[in-house]
Amino acid sequence: MASNQQLQQRRDAAFARGLGNQLPVYVERARNAELWDVEGRRYIDFAGGIAVLNTGHLHPKVQAAVAKQLDAFSHTCLMITPYEVAVELAERLNRLAPGHTPKKAIFVTTGAEAVENCVKIARAHSGRQAVIAFGGGFHGRTYMAMALTGKVAPYKAGFGPFPAEVYHAPFPIAYHGVSVQDSLDALEHIFKYDVEPERVAAIIIEPVMGEGGFYIAPPEFLQALRKLCDRHGIVLVIDEIQTGFARTGRMFAVEHAGIEPDLMTMAKSLAGGFPLAAVVGKADIMDSPGPGGLGGTYAGSPIACAAALAVLDAIESERLCARAETLGTMMVNSLRDLQREMPAIGEVRGIGAMVAMELVKNRDPHSPDPDLTKALTRRAAEKGLVLLSCGLYGNVIRFLVPLTASDAIVREGLDIVAASLRELAATPALAAASA
Numbered sequence: 001m002a003s004n005q006q007l008q009q010r011r012d013a014a015f016a017r018g019l020g021n022q023l024p025v026y027v028e029r030a031r032n033a034e035l036w037d038v039e040g041r042r043y044i045d046f047a048g049g050i051a052v053l054n055t056g057h058l059h060p061k062v063q064a065a066v067a068k069q070l071d072a073f074s075h076t077c078l079m080i081t082p083y084e085v086a087v088e089l090a091e092r093l094n095r096l097a098p099g100h101t102p103k104k105a106i107f108v109t110t111g112a113e114a115v116e117n118c119v120k121i122a123r124a125h126s127g128r129q130a131v132i133a134f135g136g137g138f139h140g141r142t143y144m145a146m147a148l149t150g151k152v153a154p155y156k157a158g159f160g161p162f163p164a165e166v167y168h169a170p171f172p173i174a175y176h177g178v179s180v181q182d183s184l185d186a187l188e189h190i191f192k193y194d195v196e197p198e199r200v201a202a203i204i205i206e207p208v209m210g211e212g213g214f215y216i217a218p219p220e221f222l223q224a225l226r227k228l229c230d231r232h233g234i235v236l237v238i239d240e241i242q243t244g245f246a247r248t249g250r251m252f253a254v255e256h257a258g259i260e261p262d263l264m265t266m267a268k269s270l271a272g273g274f275p276l277a278a279v280v281g282k283a284d285i286m287d288s289p290g291p292g293g294l295g296g297t298y299a300g301s302p303i304a305c306a307a308a309l310a311v312l313d314a315i316e317s318e319r320l321c322a323r324a325e326t327l328g329t330m331m332v333n334s335l336r337d338l339q340r341e342m343p344a345i346g347e348v349r350g351i352g353a354m355v356a357m358e359l360v361k362n363r364d365p366h367s368p369d370p371d372l373t374k375a376l377t378r379r380a381a382e383k384g385l386v387l388l389s390c391g392l393y394g395n396v397i398r399f400l401v402p403l404t405a406s407d408a409i410v411r412e413g414l415d416i417v418a419a420s421l422r423e424l425a426a427t428p429a430l431a432a433a434s435a
């Protein structure tokens with residue numbers, strides 16, 4: 001069998017360089033929170049395929065549901081000859097979406113498509129054009145999703161022009177001195193300087209910024225956004241693509257704020273590793289576009305729908321929301337112990353098992369340390385742990401371990417984080433740069 005190095009050489013020659021690659025680790029098999037590479041090395045997976053594996057690699061329920069569906073049929077196209085697994089999944093997601101207003105759903109294939117469709121639906125519903133998003137937010141790589149994304153390099157640089165009528169407000173981040181009031185004032189400034197609220201179709205926000213750095217939107221901010229949208233007839237879109245399906249200790253992160261979104265995006269952990277995304281929202285808004293206006297060839301693949309039903313069963317029967325709280329507490333406590341010892345850890349934050357640590361120089365929030373962050377992901381990989389970074393300045397480590405992981409595996413992974421950081425702190429070049 002080819003080695004990691006041989007496969008890396010082939011990869012580099014075969015793929016365009018725009019398709020990033022964090023580790024030269026070629027996976028042979030994976031189960032729950034562990035994976036093994038082609039050379040037989042074992043890794044603990046704290047990345048979960050970027051938030052896709054809340055129920056772990058090949059959860060037995062998901063594997064069985066997919067096998068059963070594969071015996072029946074793999075594709076007919078939901079828009080041509082539909083099937084019960086899709087209807088059942090839509091009914092179930094409509095029931096799970098927060099709030100009492102009747103809901104309807106659509107299925108698409110990727111998170112970016114779900115975001116795009118929210119804008120289409122909000123515009124069709126309101127007859128308005130503008131959309132407001134937040135600085136540092138990430139909504140995907142298609143054109144509208146890119147326009148809404150609030151991070152230029154590497155997502156937008158060189159790709160313009162973008163669709164018009166997109167505005168950004170700052171996300172409230174106490175650690176970086178941006179209060180809830182600052183963000184609300186900025187929204188009022190957009191209404192004063194750029195666009196009247198009567199022309200705004202939607203405001204879109206991640207309840208916990210994912211790619212942007214795992215910053216948690218305070219509940220009072222989401223509640224204020226709900227009021228603002230109600231006052232001006234704006235559609236409130238909550239992007240739950242990274243936060244959904246028990247990651248934060250609730251089925252959806254927005255439940256922590258106790259508000260009802262108008263539209264929600266879902267993807268990633270929805271189908272436990274199979275490509276599926278959804279928009280779920282208030283039925284009257286969802287029904288605004290006419291027949292044929294929404295959809296896609298692979299939208300609502302029966303295999304992915306069967307997987308998603310099994311994911312929902314696993315979340316319920318294994319009480320994964322409660323498990324996320326327990327795991328999150330374990331991770332935050334362990335990382336805070338480490339923070340007391342290491343001035344490089346500026347902040348440890350978490351909601352449920354959506355946990356992050358921000359790496360800075362000498363405890364200064366304004367001195368991000370992306371070099372140390374990169375070195376840590378590399379060193380951890382050498383020790384058998386897959387870690388993911390994020391953040392506007394690339395200086396945040398995000399923890400996305402499967403919620404089905406055992407305590408022992410999570411502790412083993414956290415020990416690797418601690419050992420790697422201690423080694424790097426003792427490395428003269430990095431320690432000097434971090435001082």
Ligand SMILES: Cc1ncc(COP(=O)(O)O)c(C=O)c1O
Pocket residue numbers: 050110111112113115138139140141206210211239240241242267268
């Ligand atoms: C919050 C959020 N929205 C949208 C997306 C885009 O999803 P996809 O990569 O499936 O298009 C992502 C992906 O990371 C995300 O985290």
